[in-house]
Amino acid sequence: MALLGNTLAECLQMTYESAIQSYVLEPLGMAQTHISETEYEPERVALGHSASGQVVPYFKWQGMEPAGVRRSTTNDMIQFLKAHLGYLDAQWQTLLKTTTSPVFDTPKLSHMGFAWVLELRDGLGDIAWHNGGTFGQHSVVMLCKERNMGIVILSNQSPRFWHGLVSSYSLEYLAVSILKSLAVER
Numbered sequence: 001m002a003l004l005g006n007t008l009a010e011c012l013q014m015t016y017e018s019a020i021q022s023y024v025l026e027p028l029g030m031a032q033t034h035i036s037e038t039e040y041e042p043e044r045v046a047l048g049h050s051a052s053g054q055v056v057p058y059f060k061w062q063g064m065e066p067a068g069v070r071r072s073t074t075n076d077m078i079q080f081l082k083a084h085l086g087y088l089d090a091q092w093q094t095l096l097k098t099t100t101s102p103v104f105d106t107p108k109l110s111h112m113g114f115a116w117v118l119e120l121r122d123g124l125g126d127i128a129w130h131n132g133g134t135f136g137q138h139s140v141v142m143l144c145k146e147r148n149m150g151i152v153i154l155s156n157q158s159p160r161f162w163h164g165l166v167s168s169y170s171l172e173y174l175a176v177s178i179l180k181s182l183a184v185e186r
Contacts, residue, residue, distance in 0.1 A: 001066050001067040001115060002063070002064040002065070002066045002067040003066075004066060004114075004115070005065065005066020005067070006063075006066055008066075009066075016035070016065050016066050017035045017036055017065065020035060021035075027089075028076075028079050028080060028083055028088070028092075029079060030072070030076040030079055030080065031076070032072065032073040032075065032076045033070060033071065033072040033073070033076045033077075034070070034071050034072075035065050035070055035071075045058070045071055046154075046156035047136070047156060048134070048135065048136015048137045048156050048157070048158070049136055049156060049157040049158065050135070050136065050157070050158050051157065051158050051159060051160040053157070055136075056135045056136030056158070057135075057136075058136075059134035059135050059136065059137070061134070067132075072154075074152060074154060077141065077152040077154070078152065080141070080152075081141065081143065081150035081151075081152060083095075083096075084096040084143055084150065085143065085145065085148055085149075085150055086148075096128075096143070096145070098114070099113050099114040099115060099116055100113045100114075100116050100118060100128040100143075100145075101113055102118055113128060115130055116128040116129065116130055117129050117130065121176060121180075123180045123183055123184070124144050124146070124147060124176070124179055124180060124183055125144065125146040125147065126144075126145065126146060127142055127143065127144050127176070127179070128142070128143045128145070129141060129142040129143070129172065129175070131171065131172055133158065133159065135158060136156065136157070136158055137154075137155065137156055137157075137158070138155040138157065138158060138159050138171055139152070139153060139154045139155065139171070140152070140153050140171045140172050140174075140175050142172070142175045142176070142179065144179055144183070147179075147182075147183050149179055149182055149183070151175045151178055151179055153171050153174060153175055155171060159171070
């Protein structure tokens with residue numbers, strides 16, 4: 001992701017932060033999402049914790065910002081979901097269609113899009129999701145276009161080492177479970 005984001009910024013002849021600000025955050029009204037440490041209010045950021053519960057310093061990954069060094073709020077991430085589900089300008093629906101089109105197959109997953117994992121899930125149909133984590137933080141964004149649903153889960157605790165090996169303990173599993181529950185209720 002870092003290589004892709006930095007390459008895109010280079011093509012646009014601007015910094016990654018400026019590109020995201022100009023092309024994503026401002027158009028979507030995501031005023032509480034920041035990349036630069038100097039622009040966010042530290043007192044509004046949840047302290048990160050290790051899997052054992054110890055406070056972890058904020059993650060600084062200079063040059064790797066496109067790989068996930070963002071500080072956001074649930075409200076801003078919901079705005080991001082709304083754009084991708086077609087509640088905002090139609091250009092965002094075009095972007096979703098482009099970024100969630102399969103680029104290549106993977107052995108364990110259905111497909112990969114541009115920055116999205118694409119899977120077919122019983123009870124939901126096609127879903128697109130992206131997760132991320134740094135020391136002390138973990139998140140997942142998941143879209144189910146067929147059912148017009150999405151979910152974002154933000155956590156201020158690192159998952160245990162084995163979370164990816166045991167899917168029933170991951171945020172991704174939780175997101176799928178919640179979407180399936182909501183799909184049944186509809």
